Amino acid sequence: MAPMTGLGRAVSALLLSGTLLCCAPLQADPRADEAPWLPVSQVMAELARNPDFVEALYRRLGRDPKAGGILGPDEIKRLREMILGKDFEGLDRFPGLTVQGMGRSVRLAGAVMDRSGDDGLAPEAATAGEAVEEELGIPAAGTPPAPDAYLRPLGFGLEVGDRVDPALAERYADGLRLAELLNRLSLNPPDGGERHRVALDGQTDGQTLDTPRALMEALVRSGHDVEVRDSRYFANFGDLIYQGRDVLTPFWIDTQLPVPGTDRNLLVPVSHSQHELVVRGPVVNADLSFYFGIDGQAVFRPSVTRDQAWVMGRVAHRYRGEEAMEVIRLAGAILRAYDAVKRRHPELPFGGYFALGVCNDVNAMIELRMRGETTLFPLTLDPQFFTDEGEVGRLAEALPLDSRWRAAADPRRILGSLPVEDLAALPLPSLREDLEKVRAAWESGRLPRSDIGDLALLGAVAAGILAAGLWSARRWSVRRR
Template sequence: MPANTVMLSQMMRELAATPGFTDAMLAQLDKSGKKGPALMTPALVKRLRELILGRDWQGLDRFPGWTMQAINPTVRVAGRVVAKDQGVTDVAARHPGAPAGLEAAKSAVTTGQIKDYVDLGDYSLERAEVVNLDTPSKLPGFTTDELVGELGAGVVRGDGANATLAPMHAESQRLADVLNRLSLNGLDGSAPVEVTVEGQGAKTPQDLVKALMATGHTVVVADARYFANFGHFHYKGQDVMMPFWVNSQIRVPGTRRPLLVPVSHAEYEWEVRGPKVNANVSWYFGIDGKAEFRTMDTQDQPWVLGRHAHEYRDADAVEVTRLVGKMAVAYVHQHLARPELPFGGYYPLGVCQDGVAAIERKMTGKDTLFPNTADGALFDDPRDAEINQLIKAIPKDREGGVPEPARIFGSLPTADFNAITIPGLAADLESVHAAWQDGSLERTPSWIRKVTLRVVGVAALGTLAGVVVWRRRRNR
């Protein structure tokens, strides 16, 4: 365990009996977090409540520990909404004469329509302007307002400032805003915005990266992976370790246990250093329903670790930025076509891993993230043909298929198992990795196989009983 860190079970042992605290905590978990990995659907909330009230502390520290096929039904209502276009119908009913479905996505887009899906700061889709990055940003500095809140009983939710990145918040926020706005130059009817730095102009995100490089800035784009922090809780000044566990359907050698792995968070990160701009921003599709550039200046808890699976420079950095910009536009089209999707489309349109995995496959020929949940059938807007193809090419885990070990290990935020501080996980990973390498890896039975075996067993018993009865009657 890292210093100054406690398990969720330890916190709940002390607080479960506090009147109203469990409900307050569950309500907080139902809100969007920066790196929240899961949808707190009713089934998951119910399971978490059962573990707490039943004082199943061991189960709580491996919550929920389900396979993807067990998690899928808890969010299948979102898939039904998409399949039947109920959301589009509802919107048309509430706004007679308004375009619906793909026609809505193809109509002129306003800032008001996309404000819930992309943050543009002070910029507007309706206003053309030139933004100069030569002067320092006038945006406010870092604050924990609306990021950190007291739950009572010594519990705080939310993380404070990253000592290295928070001082650059104003510059980082401006860079995130202009990258979002430049991405949306690609929307039909959007007024063009240009960003300049030392006389170099840009009207797309990739052109801004080129301009920064041409003016003496270094730009590194990292494919970054972390353990997703499910709670972002702090208890009496200590970090609370709260991963979200998924059953990999791989057997831990020498046991009957499946390998449970914490869900990881993936994002692209831009580090810009130079004479005019010094900033760090990230991009991912989050549980808040936004596929956008964001600041990244809060302090991660030590147990989430962090690894750059890939780093891109020069032309590769430009290409990743181009693909991210096009993906941002594709997600806006999705939101406009399907505005009633629960959670802003999070899960049916993918989770944070999907976009990163899709671009990783384009850049490296491999995809090493798990899980991916995007329904490729939804990516059907012909204007987004390149992104549609990338999303459809990556493995899908919506139906609970068995993930490849390369994706399980590729999602980890470290290649050094000894660096992992979540109790028991390092030993399991070491054992499974060795079995994978020597070819002795075993899978755990799937629920389909278990049900099949039970049906076969019941049928066999029924047949045997029938034979016994028949023989007795014959002997008589």
């Protein structure tokens, strides 16, 4: 698929942002002038004053599926009326989707989009039939990325992408090298055979460093500190910046939980979770993350970018010592299992995203193994794809999957996925109020079950969202979700 033009990317990102907002009003913080972020409705209101932008947006709505999203005629008509009629608050009340609605939308999007190869840090196995051994290669050569290396100007005062974190950038070369090694070692077959190996200081000191755990244990023995953090954030699908300020582009999802005292269901921004590997020592200083991304890769990735402030951030669990080594071992097993599943099922669209889970699923497997339960939502993988994958298959089958049922979501997992400990820290007052009502009713046993079925699924709209937003507009960047 050819890359979109700058304007096409801007329009696609704005459609993604606007059409994913919930039916409850998205109210900006009362101190909006002080906040570093802007609601989508405010951005659209300002951009609509520019006749060139309005004309360009009007031309692209529904005319080019790859640039503006695959939208049904009714939704195209509604969006035109909202934008050209300057009903920008309507964008902040556009309906969210249930998990089941998301699944149908992904299937529809996959049916109409050209299939493209995976992007990102695809791991490379050792050459078949021969052993491969290489040096650690750290400190690694490489220049830190420039502050704007992952930002793209779109015109009209818009930028899309991530800002580079200066501290992470200094460790990026070592992080990239360590991620490459861990990804390759993860693909070694567990039952022997020719192996990919890593040598420290020219020799392995009697140890065979042919698994991620073995490599990390060797680093610990050589004086390195290793910590793994189970971290949660709000997913940022838009990565939009307008005139230097971040734009809130959450992906709102209908939990099917009723908000007490209202006729609405609870809608929450989808969370992003990852296990972060932090290594410090005399040789290796690196920051990595492990998750299944919208690039279709479940891999270790070097960390280098700085999150927009509204995605927040919380460490749910910290692992050190033997626990950290077990998390690293299991992450390697998950990487190998996902690689095998994708080789068996190359027909899966979007690299298997949604069918094999979203970012939360692989992290939920790790949390389930380490804590005996998971606190992540939503979880979408289909266990049938993992029946031949042993330990990983058993974990997949044991997950409380939200894609299986139409029932309301588990309040405990919704709250557990939030990127804050204290609801008062959330950036959106309306979201805080709804969550406080739901939590209070749940904790007191008074939370009723919703009798509202699968709300308007908006299949065509969601297909456009996922096709244009999750694939085209984000193909070059895998950060956050």
